[in-house]
Amino acid sequence: MTIEAGKTYFFTKSGNEVRAIAPTTPYRGQAMWEVERTDGASAGKRMDVPARALVTQLN
Incomplete structure (x- = not known):
């Protein structure tokens, strides 16, 4: 799946809805994204x- 900046996704580990901000530096060969939580106290x-x-x- 292709991730697009500005779109909302669910983070599978916590189930939180997040907005993709930008790709970040890969970690141990894995593609990483900076995301921002969209709901709740956090x-x-x-x-x-x-x-x-x-x-x-x-x-």
């Missing part, structure tokens, strides 16, 4: 996550 918190952990819907 809305606005930014973190770097593996691209493979971002999905468009939770099953």
